[in-house]
Amino acid sequence: MTQTTNFRPIMSDAMLFEAIEAEKTSVGYYTLPFQDTARIKAYAATVTQKHIAIIGIGGSTLGTYAIYSFLRDATVLPKTLHFFESTDPLDIGARLKFIDLENTLFVVVSKSGTTVETLSIFKYLHSLVTIDKDNCVIITESDSSLNSYALSEGIRTFEIPKNVGGRFSVFSPVGLVPLAIVGVNIDALLEAAAEVHDSFFSRDEVYDNLMKKARFLVENKNEYNINVIFSYSTMLEGFNQWYVQLWGESLGKVDATGTKQGLTPVGLIGPVDQHSFLQLIVEGVRDKTVTFVVIDDFFSSAMIPEITLKGLESTDNVNAITFSKLIQMQAEATIEAIDALQDVPFDVITVAKVNEANIAKLMYSYELLTSLCAKLMGINAYNQPGVESGKIILKKKLKT
Amino acid sequence: MTQTTNFRPIMSDAMLFEAIEAEKTSVGYYTLPFQDTARIKAYAATVTQKHIAIIGIGGSTLGTYAIYSFLRDATVLPKTLHFFESTDPLDIGARLKFIDLENTLFVVVSKSGTTVETLSIFKYLHSLVTIDKDNCVIITESDSSLNSYALSEGIRTFEIPKNVGGRFSVFSPVGLVPLAIVGVNIDALLEAAAEVHDSFFSRDEVYDNLMKKARFLVENKNEYNINVIFSYSTMLEGFNQWYVQLWGESLGKVDATGTKQGLTPVGLIGPVDQHSFLQLIVEGVRDKTVTFVVIDDFFSSAMIPEITLKGLESTDNVNAITFSKLIQMQAEATIEAIDALQDVPFDVITVAKVNEANIAKLMYSYELLTSLCAKLMGINAYNQPGVESGKIILKKKLKT
Numbered sequence: 021m022t023q024t025t026n027f028r029p030i031m032s033d034a035m036l037f038e039a040i041e042a043e044k045t046s047v048g049y050y051t052l053p054f055q056d057t058a059r060i061k062a063y064a065a066t067v068t069q070k071h072i073a074i075i076g077i078g079g080s081t082l083g084t085y086a087i088y089s090f091l092r093d094a095t096v097l098p099k100t101l102h103f104f105e106s107t108d109p110l111d112i113g114a115r116l117k118f119i120d121l122e123n124t125l126f127v128v129v130s131k132s133g134t135t136v137e138t139l140s141i142f143k144y145l146h147s148l149v150t151i152d153k154d155n156c157v158i159i160t161e162s163d164s165s166l167n168s169y170a171l172s173e174g175i176r177t178f179e180i181p182k183n184v185g186g187r188f189s190v191f192s193p194v195g196l197v198p199l200a201i202v203g204v205n206i207d208a209l210l211e212a213a214a215e216v217h218d219s220f221f222s223r224d225e226v227y228d229n230l231m232k233k234a235r236f237l238v239e240n241k242n243e244y245n246i247n248v249i250f251s252y253s254t255m256l257e258g259f260n261q262w263y264v265q266l267w268g269e270s271l272g273k274v275d276a277t278g279t280k281q282g283l284t285p286v287g288l289i290g291p292v293d294q295h296s297f298l299q300l301i302v303e304g305v306r307d308k309t310v311t312f313v314v315i316d317d318f319f320s321s322a323m324i325p326e327i328t329l330k331g332l333e334s335t336d337n338v339n340a341i342t343f344s345k346l347i348q349m350q351a352e353a354t355i356e357a358i359d360a361l362q363d364v365p366f367d368v369i370t371v372a373k374v375n376e377a378n379i380a381k382l383m384y385s386y387e388l389l390t391s392l393c394a395k396l397m398g399i400n401a402y403n404q405p406g407v408e409s410g411k412i413i414l415k416k417k418l419k420t
Numbered sequence: 421m422t423q424t425t426n427f428r429p430i431m432s433d434a435m436l437f438e439a440i441e442a443e444k445t446s447v448g449y450y451t452l453p454f455q456d457t458a459r460i461k462a463y464a465a466t467v468t469q470k471h472i473a474i475i476g477i478g479g480s481t482l483g484t485y486a487i488y489s490f491l492r493d494a495t496v497l498p499k500t501l502h503f504f505e506s507t508d509p510l511d512i513g514a515r516l517k518f519i520d521l522e523n524t525l526f527v528v529v530s531k532s533g534t535t536v537e538t539l540s541i542f543k544y545l546h547s548l549v550t551i552d553k554d555n556c557v558i559i560t561e562s563d564s565s566l567n568s569y570a571l572s573e574g575i576r577t578f579e580i581p582k583n584v585g586g587r588f589s590v591f592s593p594v595g596l597v598p599l600a601i602v603g604v605n606i607d608a609l610l611e612a613a614a615e616v617h618d619s620f621f622s623r624d625e626v627y628d629n630l631m632k633k634a635r636f637l638v639e640n641k642n643e644y645n646i647n648v649i650f651s652y653s654t655m656l657e658g659f660n661q662w663y664v665q666l667w668g669e670s671l672g673k674v675d676a677t678g679t680k681q682g683l684t685p686v687g688l689i690g691p692v693d694q695h696s697f698l699q700l701i702v703e704g705v706r707d708k709t710v711t712f713v714v715i716d717d718f719f720s721s722a723m724i725p726e727i728t729l730k731g732l733e734s735t736d737n738v739n740a741i742t743f744s745k746l747i748q749m750q751a752e753a754t755i756e757a758i759d760a761l762q763d764v765p766f767d768v769i770t771v772a773k774v775n776e777a778n779i780a781k782l783m784y785s786y787e788l789l790t791s792l793c794a795k796l797m798g799i800n801a802y803n804q805p806g807v808e809s810g811k812i813i814l815k816k817k818l819k820t
Contacts, residue, residue: 078695282704295478
């Protein structure tokens with residue numbers, strides 16, 4: 021008996037890569053690392069206000085928050101960012117307590133220019149303090165109504181390119197303008213993202229990793245419909261939130277055959293969630309993949325002192341260890357425990373240092389991974405038709 | 421043709437209720453609403469420090485944080501809580517910036533008394549400030565090594581009953597002591613929890629709701645393995661985190677037949693996550709149930725002013741609406757959109773006001789629901805054997 025098998029992946033690596041390359045002409049985020057930042061840096065240098073209030077929601081703020089919250093405790097940033105995202109009245113009130121409105125720059129970010137949360141908060145702040153060209157900058161599409169407003173008021177604007185979607189916009193002015201203002205080295209961000217770009221498109225290391233990972237996640241999506249990121253630092257909480265949006269909103273789609281697709285993102289923080297979600301990973305249904313993100317060097321010398329407390333002698337095993345080392349050991353212990361199970365698919369991303377380059381690499385890689393998964397799933401990563409119906413219902417309610 | 425069918429649920433409602441009633445003799449959380457709080461209130465009244473630092477992790481802090489963060493912006497609490505949970509050195513450093521160590525009470529919470537994170541942070545704080553009976557209180561089991569330490573130092577202690585697990589301990593001294601200190605009405609919490617208890621055990625409204633919900637979730641667990649809570653207020657972020665632990669760690673278990681069980685909790689905040697996860701719910705795979713938590717009255721009169729901005733006239737439809745009303749309309753619009761899909765199972769919990777009674781009712785109901793689901797799944801809700809292996813590996817690493 022002879023047999024010639026024709027079984028092969030629906031989409032080969034070569035086809036997938038070709039499809040992504042073709043997308044570069046219409047999808048804007050791929051080339052953002054190569055933009056000229058001179059105008060942004062020049063503007064940022066002129067900002068005199070101490071507090072920077074970002075008014076925006078979803079893709080307009082999550083990326084900025086991810087980078088800002090990663091860097092703020094490890095770096096000395098001269099200014100502070102405050103995020104006005106929710107229409108929750110108590111949240112707005114609580115955030116106002118932390119800023120001096122007279123010494124605040126208002127950064128309004130809305131791609132469409134008509135986001136109800138953003139405009140409502142903007143109007144409200146308007147009733148508390150004069151907002152004009154001296155304390156406001158607007159980031160929006162070139163033909164939005166928010167842009168018309170800015171023009172009529174002489175307010176400085178930065179443009180969000182039409183072909184860059186909100187959740188893929190962190191390396192556009194959406195992220196770069198506020199980050200440059202608070203003192204983040206935005207060129208270091210873009211150089212690192214460019215490195216990942218080049219490694220992928222020259223089919224180097226990043227290509228090998230991401231192609232393999234995307235294929236595994238998509239080929240096993242019916243078995244493992246939940247993708248957990250387990251980040252070992254509270255500084256990565258913003259990154260987790262950004263990942264949840266990127267993954268959930270890009271990959272939850274109806275495909276060309278009418279089938280509902282979707283991979284559910286979950287963001288965990290270690291060691292805190294070792295005392296929470298870990299039990300479910302270890303003994304629960306095998307419906308999850310896990311990606312650990314571990315930081316090598318926290319730039320902190322804080323150490324558990326060499327003291328013995330009466331009755332607590334058994335805890336002396338942590339004496340004279342730095343917290344930096346302890347959290348690493350906790351991550352390693354959890355990874356080894358998961359590895360020992362042998363049936364929970366996992367991988368580990370190690371971040372050498374807390375700096376601009378590493379958070380940019382992490383985020384740009386995840387953008388590429390998202391694009392790859394969407395292509396393999398036969399869906400459009402860049403739209404979000406499913407959220408329109410709620411918006412239409414809200415509009416009707418507002419009219420009555 | 422005649423047929424007599426014997427098909428019936430594996431466990432009838434009567435059997436389930438009986439099993440829960442039987443559990444009340446060995447599982448401690450059920451009767452916590454009926455404890456005497458006199459000693460806790462008397463102690464709380466003696467605390468003079470302005471800052472209250474809780475040192476604990478997981479079940480030792482999540483419930484306290486859920487109640488504290490729900491109430492703090494709507495109520496005037498005379499003192500502030502600060503949570504030291506993670507061994508992340510940058511997180512510890514950031515939190516220290518907000519407290520005056522000389523004017524701080526340290527509340528150490530650890531059931532076992534040897535939690536590595538809690539003890540490491542406690543020792544570290546010891547090296548920064550003298551900690552003794554004048555600025556410390558310890559909440560632990562009666563025979564833990566932390567209790568021995570407290571005894572030898574004359575530090576005040578409150579006991580965690582042996583039969584109350586960490587994630588079910590919010591209505592024990594674990595939550596009540598720190599909450600009473602910062603000015604929360606703990607009797608109002610317990611009275612409301614008792615109301616839920618009584619309604620359930622007298623087979624009244626709570627019984628009807630929870631039995632139906634538990635049965636749906638468990639009978640459809642293989643189809644809907646993800647249970648989303650979509651809370652419409654940033655004040656419920658702490659509740660979401662507490663829910664994630666309660667649900668994930670209680671229900672992720674191997675059952676009596678050796679089958680891995682588990683339901684995956686996801687916590688979302690509206691309207692922010694309308695711009696993130698909602699797309700996945702609407703167009704993604706039908707593997708999720710959704711529970712909306714909506715607040716009726718935020719006690720806030722903050723309103724979007726009646727101003728028209730040039731170019732932004734289209735946003736005038738939100739003018740003269742309170743944020744309280746707007747966020748409610750956003751929730752309603754999302755709920756209607758989900759309802760229209762007809763194939764996403766959802767329910768709605770309405771919280772009338774932001775106060776002690778309502779957060780307590782919400783949390784106690786979820787504890788009961790968790791117990792019911794575990795019984796139907798044939799698993800033990802109250803242990804967490806799956807996290808032990810990582811702890812053993814860490815202990816080995818610390819020895820070498």
